[in-house]
Every structure is written in structure tokens, then in C-alpha cells.
Amino acid sequence: MDMSMRKDTPLSRPLAGITLGRPLTLSLAVVVLGALAPWLVSAYELNLLARFLAMALLAMGLVLVWGQGGVLSLGQGVFFGLGGYAIAMHMKLAALGDGELPDFMVWSGLDALPWWWVPFKSPAVALLGVVLVPGVLAALFSWAVFRRRVGGVYFALITQALALAFATLLISQQPSTGGFNGLTDFQTVMGMDLGTPGAARGLYWLTLALVVAVFLGLRVLMASRYGTLLRAIRDGENRIRFLGYDPTPFKVVAFTIGGALAGLAGALFTLHAGVVSPALVGVVPSIEMVIWVAVGGRNSLAGAIAGTLAVNLAKDGVSSAFPDLWLYALGLVFVLVVTLLPGGLAGLVTDAGGTGLGKRLQSLVVGETK
């Protein structure tokens, strides 16, 4: 009895998924291939890949928040934007001499740096701020909402309103935020000239390394007792409450990690794209982020990465050929995934030959429900 217990204990197998032979070899191969990408693809393609990998950090955060925690956030763009603006503000300031102001402030007639810009002059503050500003905001916001037991659709709507408010605020405060155009035209970051191929490669590798680290970290977290409890709260918040747990902090922790990862993603994206603007952080981008994860599979970290890459590659292709069609195409993909493939791409893989998809297609055509 005691022996079998030991095997059954959830805590004795936190790394089970990682130590499996085949997925490990496969993941290693993918990472090695990724690391060699600078020599395999063009500079333009490398830049695209780097942006998408940055977004994948945010997507993995959504796996924790939405997939494991059951909390749908339609406002991840806010945290993405906070990370992006934090690093962008630093880069604008770092390029200035003493007493100078960023160009757009001068044009808007500002004669002093707004107080909240000042700390970002320090590289340390900016680097920490990339994670801490969105992380702390996510913690405070989610704590205030979850402790009042607001969840589900209402929570999703509140986060969407947050995204709307954030984008609107950025646009309306043009003199201190750069308004609709956002912040752009960066020269150096941490003393490194951004224009060189070496910088592009280095930032790409940094992003790839962070993707691997976050993947492993979240994997361990999801396999821990915390992960089990998070899923348990998703499936039966009341049952967990009446077993003596307070569900609020568990959900706040997940949302905070999701927010911090979104901030990190936003900062890296800003470095790769050379711009951060309200158009990247509002309601539509926030919904797109959820769709990446829906397509990839909201309970799978690997799926979230794959979904992010797939959707954004498609976006790049479709929107350069037919700019007006992209949102329709995305909407169609979303509907198809939700109806035919609830587990996303990851579900397709674990479905053993896609029989699940076959069944769903069949039930859709024949009209039989399970």
C-alpha cells in the first residue's frame, strides 16, 4: 500500500513530462535548430522570428492564466504595452544629453520631463520595470477583482475595458506618450548599437533563451502542488474553498506571472520591432493574443508557442497580400478552432492521429452530439 502511494503522489513526479525520451529529443532538436536560425534564414526573417518568439512568452503566460487557471484575460495587451513602453522610455532617454527632451515632447511644447519618465533613465529601473510594472499592476488589479469573487465573463469584460482605457490614455496623452505614433527611432540599448547584425542576433538568442527558460519554469510550476491547486480551482472553486483554501491568491499569482511575462514579451518585441505604439496594445491585439493560444492549445506550453508562430506567420503572409482580410481570416480561424479543435494544435497531436478532429467533423456534419 505504502509503495503504491508513493508512486501515486502527485508531488513525486513534477518533472515527469520533461524526462520522457521522445519529447525531450524533439524539443532539443527544435531548440538547436532555433539557435542556428541566424545562419539559416534572412535577416528579415530572423527579425520576424524574434518578434514571434517574444510574443510566445506572453502566450505561455496565458497558458497558465487561461488554460490552467481558467481565467480568460482580454487585456494582456496592457501588460505587453507596459513592458514595451518601459524599455522604450529608457532607450529614448539614454539617447539624450543632459537637460534634453525626447523630440516629440519638444514638438508638443513640453519644457520638462514628466516625473514618471525620470526613473526610467536608469537602466536597472528600466530592466526591472519591464517585469515589475506590469507584474505589480496585474497583482493589484487581479487581487481587487478576484477577492470580490468576480470571474468568468465579467472578468474578461473588465480586462477588455482595461485594454481600451489603456490605449485611449496613451493616445490622449500625446505630449508625454508619443500619442498614436508611440515611441520609436531607438539607437542603442544598454550601450549596444541596435542597427548592427550582431545586435539583432544577440537579441534573438536572448529571446530564444528566455523562451526556453520560461517554458521549463512554467512546466515545473504547472507540475507542482500549486499547479494542481490552480487546476482544481479552475474546475471547482467552491469545492476548493470548502476544503479550507482561499482561491484568491492562487489566481492572483497566476495572473501576476502572466502579466510579468507579457511585460517581458512587450519589451523584447519593442527591441525587435523598433517601435511600441497604442495599436499594439489595445483591444484587438489583446484578443489576437488569446487566439494564438486558442489555436495552439490553451493547456499546452509547446502548443502556445506553436500557435503564436503559426498565427503570426499567417498574419504576415495574409496582411501583406490582402491587408483588409486579416481580421476576417483570424475570426474564421478562431471559430473553426473553437468548434472543431478545442484542444488546439496540441490537442491534434495528443489526439493520436487526429481521431478527435475526425469525430468532431463527423458530428458537425451528421449533427450528432456526444
Place this chain on the structure above:
Amino acid sequence: MNAQATASHIGTTAPASNLLLAVDGVTVDFDGFKALNGFSLTLDRGTLRVLIGPNGAGKSTLCDTIIGRVRATSGRVIFKGQDITHLPEHEIVRRGVCRKFQTPGVLPGLSVVDNLMIAARRDRRWWCSFQRGAAAEEGARVAEILETTGLADRGRVPAGTLAHGEKQWLEIGMVVATRADLLLLDEPTAGMGPAETSQTAALIRRLVGQHTVLVIDHDMSFLEQLDARVTVMHQGQFLKEGSVAAIRGDPDVAAVYLGRAKEDGHHG
């Protein structure tokens, strides 16, 4: 464990008192409808009590009120000499009350063992959930409960795939695993056949002594097997208390149930 405040709120005789729970004149008002109406009940440590009453008498509402899911409009709930009427639910549970719901409340996506491990966890504060490994006593406790509930060979199965009776047992097991002093079991035999019902009765009888148990049920043969004191409630109020035999022969109790049966007859 923090030292118990022995200054009793309800004037019990001595700190050594055997009193575990006192529901003191509790009224629960749902927009004018009184599901509980000045209801009182006391339970001593290590005893078994059965609560019966016609449908809608307020039995589940009483459990809800004790555990904080429903808040008393007036009156108090005293547990171990302390007023728990207004504590948050998880705080009440941490003090030693746990409840089995009328519809089985297992976590369907988790394995049977994970369900029990979550329940058996001593320290339920969130930051402790990052610690690796479980205390040996928790594992032993879960093993023991798997054995006593007959779920030993179902440990790895997702709880959602269990048969109805097995889910009921698993939930009883989870409630027991919390080591709560007071167990509230709301219709633990619902949906069970006669054999399962008597197994459940035996299971509950074994819990008495270590735990104080309040059982809600309708099934007369189950009550006879439990052979405990019975409290009858009706329309949110106390009606009678006595042995199973006495309650069976009581004309008032019969009238309450009969009246209900007559009404049902009219409707049906």
C-alpha cells in the same frame, strides 16, 4: 494550532466542556422567505447526530450556514467556543469544519489521489503550495482513506470517471482527510443501492469518536443502521429530538411527513 479561547460566548460550564458546536437561534432570510427560523442545535464532541425533515425544511441551509456559504440574518454559530458566524469560508474550514455537498463535489479533472492529497494537506496557505513533497503523515492518511473507502485500486483514475457511489465515498473520504473535528454529510447515500448504503453506514459509524458527525438523510433503513440521536426540523424550525425508534413513532413527525406526502399527492 493556536490556543483556544476558552472564554465561552454562550456560557458553557467549564473549558473542559464537551460542547463542539452550538447553533444559536439562527435565522436565514432569503428575501422574506425564512429557510431557517430561529433554529438552535448543539453537538458534543465525538457524537453522531442525524438531521431529518421534509424537502425544503432547511437542512442543507443549516450546513451552508455553519460553513459560511450562507450567512445568518440573525443568531450565531459557535464552534469550539468561538463565534464563527462571520468568518470567511476557508477560515471556518481551517478551524475544523468540513462538509460534503448534496451533489457530489469532487474535482473531476484530478485523480482520486490528487483529490485526497489536496484535502489532506495540513497547511493550506498559498505560499506553502510551492514546497516540494508532502508530509509523510499526509501520504499515510490518504493511503488509509483509500483503503477504508474501498478506492485503493482507483487511485490514479480521474475522479470524474468514478461511478456515482464511488464519488460519494471519495467525497466522504476528502472530508475525513481534512481531519476536521466536525463533519457535515449532506445526503451521503443519495443514489446508492441498499448494499452501498449499509457500507456507508458502517463507514460513518467508524468515524464517530474521532470526529463529530452530522448526517442529513431521508432513508429510514440508513437511519436505523446509524442508530444515533435524530433531530427533526420542519420549515426552518426545530421540531423534535430523540432516538430513531422514538422519532419513528412520533405522531408530530409523522404528520409533518404525511402532510408533505399529501401535498405531493395533490400535485402529482
